[in-house]
Amino acid sequence: MPGREKPEILLQGMGVSSGVAVGPAVVLSREDEEVPVRAIAESEIMKEIARFERAVIETRRQLREIQSHATETIGRADAGIFEMHQMVLEDGLFIDRVVRKIREQGMNAEQATQEAAVEYSKALSALQDDYLKERVADIRDVARRLIRNLMGRQVPSLSGVQTKCVVVANDLGPSETAMFRKDQVLGFVTEGGSPLSHTAIMARGLEIPAVVGLRDVCRSVAPGDELLVDGDKGLVVIHPAASRLREYGKLVEWRQKIRRDLAVRHQHEKGRTADGVDIAVEANIETPEEAREVRRHGAEGVGLMRSEYLFMKADTLPDEATQYAAYRKAAEAVAPASLIIRTLDSGGDKVLPAFRTPIEANPFLGFRAIRFCLAYPEIFKIQLRAILRAAVGGNVLLMYPMITTVEEVRRANALLQEVREELHREGMPFGERMPVGIMIETPAAAVAADILAKEVAFFSLGTNDLIQYTLAVDRVNDRVASLYAPTHPAILRLIRTTVEGGRHAGIWTGVCGEMAGDPVLTPLLVGLGVRRLSMNPANIPLVKHYLLKCSSSECRALAEEALAAETADAVLAMCRGMIRRVAPELLDLIGAFS
Ligand code: PEP
Ligand code: MG
Numbered sequence: 001m002p003g004r005e006k007p008e009i010l011l012q013g014m015g016v017s018s019g020v021a022v023g024p025a026v027v028l029s030r031e032d033e034e035v036p037v038r039a040i041a042e043s044e045i046m047k048e049i050a051r052f053e054r055a056v057i058e059t060r061r062q063l064r065e066i067q068s069h070a071t072e073t074i075g076r077a078d079a080g081i082f083e084m085h086q087m088v089l090e091d092g093l094f095i096d097r098v099v100r101k102i103r104e105q106g107m108n109a110e111q112a113t114q115e116a117a118v119e120y121s122k123a124l125s126a127l128q129d130d131y132l133k134e135r136v137a138d139i140r141d142v143a144r145r146l147i148r149n150l151m152g153r154q155v156p157s158l159s160g161v162q163t164k165c166v167v168v169a170n171d172l173g174p175s176e177t178a179m180f181r182k183d184q185v186l187g188f189v190t191e192g193g194s195p196l197s198h199t200a201i202m203a204r205g206l207e208i209p210a211v212v213g214l215r216d217v218c219r220s221v222a223p224g225d226e227l228l229v230d231g232d233k234g235l236v237v238i239h240p241a242a243s244r245l246r247e248y249g250k251l252v253e254w255r256q257k258i259r260r261d262l263a264v265r266h267q268h269e270k271g272r273t274a275d276g277v278d279i280a281v282e283a284n285i286e287t288p289e290e291a292r293e294v295r296r297h298g299a300e301g302v303g304l305m306r307s308e309y310l311f312m313k314a315d316t317l318p319d320e321a322t323q324y325a326a327y328r329k330a331a332e333a334v335a336p337a338s339l340i341i342r343t344l345d346s347g348g349d350k351v352l353p354a355f356r357t358p359i360e361a362n363p364f365l366g367f368r369a370i371r372f373c374l375a376y377p378e379i380f381k382i383q384l385r386a387i388l389r390a391a392v393g394g395n396v397l398l399m400y401p402m403i404t405t406v407e408e409v410r411r412a413n414a415l416l417q418e419v420r421e422e423l424h425r426e427g428m429p430f431g432e433r434m435p436v437g438i439m440i441e442t443p444a445a446a447v448a449a450d451i452l453a454k455e456v457a458f459f460s461l462g463t464n465d466l467i468q469y470t471l472a473v474d475r476v477n478d479r480v481a482s483l484y485a486p487t488h489p490a491i492l493r494l495i496r497t498t499v500e501g502g503r504h505a506g507i508w509t510g511v512c513g514e515m516a517g518d519p520v521l522t523p524l525l526v527g528l529g530v531r532r533l534s535m536n537p538a539n540i541p542l543v544k545h546y547l548l549k550c551s552s553s554e555c556r557a558l559a560e561e562a563l564a565a566e567t568a569d570a571v572l573a574m575c576r577g578m579i580r581r582v583a584p585e586l587l588d589l590i591g592a593f594s
Pocket of ligand 2: 401464
């Protein structure tokens, strides 16, 4: 390979998706994309508007296609971004602005689209609202696609590329990333981007190693250059030396082998500490199809089924029969193990296509989840009926998301009781003793856990949101991502308060946020009294393995020391110290995003 005779060039960026990739570069640079500017005669205006409308229709068609492709490859939740993109095309303010520019200023459609997108983005960026600011990237992505369609140009794609490659780009929109096929794109490297961008999230979903934030990389790399991408260290090597490739090759093989061995070794074991304390290790799922797969990973049950998946995929709300079929299928696949179905958790970044609520300034603090369900009991009761009926087919538990007050729990339970009575009257079989729990994902719920515990059968800590709300860090805003700290002292105290509130009332507390699947944090959570951990299924063998090496007293000692610490970094260092001491073999497997 001629590339290896050239000197190595090392570039340091941000690793956003674990793993190592080696392959020839394909450079998708946007620098040559000039938007044509042309004055339109009055007689051409209607034709130009029609041309713009056709481009909108074509763009919408492409986005739908991308969305269904992305749903298959990266899952429903991550593919939801294309829902957002389609909403840009339905945004009257944006579309009217383009049409006005054509009609009133005689601009051609490409220029009008470009200018409208810039103006609209500027207006959103100026707002004191991080969520709307985040939408700027969506508007730019959609405008770029619209302009390409107007120009009859292909969206930069890999369609002409025959070989497996590493993609190098200025930036990648989620719509471009979603079209990547894992068997063609070995890795990618971009000049822009951040760990929490949708593109990075998708790379993790697709398990494609990725490094972002490498200024000028498009100029440094020539098409065909051999590249090594280390998504854990954030390192990119142009013309990697043979010795480096050998080392990396061994590392990759080694990681795969350990993961395979751990999966086989622990598949049928229960999660248990070295001194025999049971810790249920469960899976998070979105679809009933995934329920069939979880046993293969060694899951002892499903600790979180995100039911909103069913609501996000259709233009109409799913009826009782559709929901019943989905929940029952999942319950049967998991039985006799338990399946915890979370009721509709809409809002925030999860938009229901069938039920568009007005745009809110602070959607994560807005009309979402249980608030939405209690405001629309006719929708909520259909879901409750379906879950209660499906409970006959397995070991089903139900939980409500986003609880902040005890009244919400009581009102939800009152509706559940009404539904039980209706089913009883109808002679319809249902899970009469189905346990009902709540997610603890707001600071209010954690602090008031003792009050809430009297009303429910279990707690499940949704740490993704609990961290967001406690630390005032928008979980989808990459500019504040460095403040998102699971080991912050405030979070540990809230977890402890929740566990203790539950324990006094005799109920258990689990964790189903991302913290549960990070092996580095396993002994900390166990030491804080958590007894059920529900996670990304791929990490189940790692967590079970580590548990077997920790005694419950060591976990308690770690948690006590952590609770006395003053900073998130200090706690993280303790947790890292413990895994290094107790299970160093796992260190190689835990990448930037374990
Ligand atoms: C959480 O908030 O931790 C959680 C599990 O729910 P979601 O990620 O779906 O908001
Ligand atoms: Mg949540």
